[in-house]
Amino acid sequence: MAPVLVSLALWMVTTVVIAFTDVGDIRSDSNAFWWAFFLVPFAMFSSVMQVVLMASERSATLMFVKALGRWVEVGFVTGGVVLIQNNAATVFGGKLAVAALLCVYYVHWIKRNFRFSMSSLDINATLGAFRYGIPMMANELAWVALVAIDRVMLKEITSDFAAVGIYAIGYSLAMQINVLMSATLSEAFVPVANRIHGAQGDEAVRELKRTLLRPLTYACIGVAAMVLGVGNEVIVALSGPAKAASGDVFVIVGMAIAIYPMFEVGNYGLLLRNKSTIVLAITLSAAALNILLNLLLIPRLGFIGAAWSTVASYAALAIGGALFCPRGLFQAPGPHSVLLACSCAAILLLWIEYGLAPEIENIWIFLFMSALSFAIFYAAPVWAFDRELRAAVMALRKGRGA
Template structure:
């Protein structure tokens, strides 16, 4: 397997590719979201969200931390022997362990059901079958990202998501308007995507019995397993609200109200969070291994300037117009999900800034510290849910998630080594404050005009809020103006050169 990072494009090019992919994925979501929310009632949509939560947790466990070890211990500039040892010990052996774990669990579920006469819904069985395929695809995509093959990741991700959209909608429209039909279409899309990943791994990831190294496997497990628990807890942090809403209310409809808003907010997370870290983490890891922490901090500082401006702008727009977005996409019948989307979408926009500021614990291999912090966040979320859900209903779950997520991000910044901690510079913070005031003034004007909820308020209110914010930033910060490809032939090359230094 060749080292994809050798001669790879700069981080700006990676970011443009990942952001393009995620925009196209979000567009698929914007097509499927209004259709599914209109065709499926709150109960059926709640079932989808409920089982998706368990699938996320199952995949997090079944990967056995291999995705983290792949990213941290990839042999940059290694020879052929190093590459074979890597794929053998950090890809195939963990994958075999994952498959064995899945077989044991599946047999246990089947046996327990036969002994006790307990049946499961078709959605449960489809979720169970889907899990190992998602694990395999995730590990292959991790290898693609760490070797900085962003073009392949972009094409496969977009193709898989639109195929999933097509098959889910066909199943719901042509077969049955139910969660079972929707999940059947999703399962078929995952199976087709797995065929491509298997073919790519066969050509690029070799296995050798002679390369088996138990010490390497132990090192990988010691590093990755705390992050397995961390990932499970991270899924729980954003998903436990659904489980507790169901447990405390006994009503899937309540879960559906939460899931509609949270699902749309996840699109913000995909664009604002995943895009940043898919492009940033592999480059930061390579700089930390091949250079020193100062190179990582320099990269962080260059990224934080445009990131801060963008994150605050998106958070402001969602905070003011989140409910209108829900009404425009799904109709007035789903308006109860509007505040859920507004608050959680704004949080997902701001979190990446704090996480980049405190990025470094995984570079220092302090994975147990990461695990302890996530444990604290989940405990805080659970405790707050017990208090806030009875008092505020669905919004109580939202407030609990916001508080616990922000607590985790701030703690990362406090505990990371000062050699890797980096905040936005003063000019960026001051400019953001002024631009935020201009955007809020626009929001006040939009409220005064009493625009109709939905598309009218979304379009005209968005312009009244976004344009003053953007103009203020461009006027006050010439560094951002310099990044705009106004007089250059290739905008992507301009951004890449600016961010890569």
Template sequence: MLGRSMLAYLPVNLANIVVSFGTIVVLTRLLGSAEFGRYAIAMITVQFVHMGIFTWMEAAMARFQARAERENDVRSHLKTLYTLGAITGLIGGITLISVVFLLPLSPQMTTVLAVALGSTALQIIFNLGMEAHKAAHRVKRYSFTYSGQTLLSFTLGILLVLFTPLREVAPFVGILLGLICFIAIDLTFMLTRMRGGTYQADKTKIYFAYGMPICLSLLLTYALNSADVYIIAAILGEASAGQYNAGYNLANRSLEILFIWIAMAVTPMAVTAFEKQGSAQSIEIMKTYGASLLWIALPAATGIALVSQDAGFILGESVRAEAVTVMPLIAFAGMINGFMNYYVQRAFMLSGKTGAFAWAMVPPVLLNIGLNLWLIPQFGLMGAVYATVISYALGLIIAIVMARRSYPLPLPMRATLEIAAACAVMWLAVSALPIPEAWHGPISLLIKASVGAGVYLTVCWLINAANCRNIIRDVWQKFRRPKLAEVAE
């Protein structure tokens, strides 16, 4: 079942891959390191703002859709959250843009931030629809709308970089235009779903009480992920911030796409099971989820560490040399962070103890900031990497301990050992490859990736790591079923 659900979300994952890698490949070539640094700072700022102001509504949409269906109250559920999103987006957007023009920033930074913050004020309307589709298991509609908006925004942004003087502002203008197009399509559909519903002030309080701690925890988590870029920019300059962000994104975003893909498929299943069948059924789903998450993500992190130097050709020359040095350790840091945010955090979500996750993030965030201020002056960009790894490890330990106090989160210890053993064999096999120096780059990357994947899957199949044979059979049957239907006809 997990394999089939993951396949249903494959178009979204492919769109994320195209945009994530396309952004890194294209923008690091078209923009200078300082311009890319300003783009990165603006993108991180937008994420901080969106999480702090808007995400509580998105979290409430995802968490309470199944309960609204059970109580036959979906129309009012949607009407309440869309009303809140429209009001907050309008007031928040105007306020944020006004504040930016009052800050003592350079004209370039002011312009890119103003456009970026305008886009995030509109993003909330789009995101509410996406969360509603996922929670209601409207997978095809979600996949089409999300993938379409993502690809259109990316394409428009790149065209604007190429053919206008907007430079680092162009990607955010592209996002704005893509959102306008697809909100016009999706909102028409959603308005029919909320027709006859009423705004419910009492539900607003429930949604806020549930979602705001998630906002705080996301802010702290994102600070743990990205505050180092601000510190690097302050200590080493915007160009260094761009170089670090390019390497970080190439390694971490590759893993995050996998985490989001699997979480996208499983989270609605776990919430629906919890609401309609009880905690026991959700625990069974989480057990399979945790093992599957590690089975896919840990070898990906190992592979990124193995091919980091060969993958440097993906990046523009202005950021390449420094970016590839941070990638190996960032890959494993991303693995730790992803498991914490996309697995352990689900225990807080299901138990409703979302505030506890926020408290769990406070110590690692403080440690991360302190380590960055201490290590970056001594070790440059690698100082930020060391701070990231240590802080993520502390955050994962604290989150697991606190999560298990309110929800019996299963820990896939046996699966972890099996997967780690398979990754170790893969590492030895790839490291032993006699690849000539002249082949380093795309050819070496393809050889290492092919051999590594083959060795890993073979070892996993032989020892049935994380019960992977069921996942593989699930996927195989999904592809085979249409062929069987043709034969039957």
């Protein structure tokens, strides 16, 4: 609980400073600001508890609580805006109410599942946790910079708010792929890898990676192929023809984000050796590369330059992770899986481009037929030609049935 107490102390100090000095021209009568500010400790505690659930390998509970919390938040915010007042303070008030309810649940859960005692406090272990955790905290901040800096630079370099809006729409939709694949994967894979490494060592972790990378390779390349094939149409279907320019951003960034989980799993190893400082250095280097490329490409290519800068930064993360991953823990995707996935993806894309696109004008019918084509030209051949994948799925089904 030490990180919670330290974070709470820093928040209280910040509260006092802002309340008595109006730092940054933030007025004390700004209701929306204070609603949002008081949301911080609840969000921080929820984040810590989510990490505890993830480390405890309770991914089902974690996913259920997060999904339920999101929907309850939608209900509270919508109800507040409709029934009380349509302003930002009401929105943050609804978020704060849901965050408080989640914290009550987390306190109840932790009292049932954990026991705390000051006599069990290990000072050396606590100091070691801080040495490991502080670079990881800085790494999270570096990730925030990596994700957000392109929009800031796009605005400052071009002074074109329309370009920022176009980029933000495409980028935000691409990040949903990250939520679907990378974030969900890490919550399931990382705790298991940590446990296996502590109990069985490096080779057991590599075996886990080999088992996971086979279906993950097919999933990553398949999603990337669909983003390339129908990404522009998805943007038009969801946002309307006026936002069609965001499609190129979604395609470029979305493909990079779809492919990245393969490297994220294969390169996972530095944190198993407590090398959090190296992880921070890799992220900072990728962020610096992103800034440099934005300076070079945005004046020439506009928001497309920012998109390619993001792709380059993800490539830097993948290459850096592979170079510095301990050799006993690195695992590349299987060449057979990569070749089969790329071959099926190429056939699928050719069919979408030359078989479907010229014949179908209705965008929703086109998307439906593209999804059906994915099953026929990608999923079915992968299943048919990869005997080991079929065996693994059958074994998993038998294990669940038992």
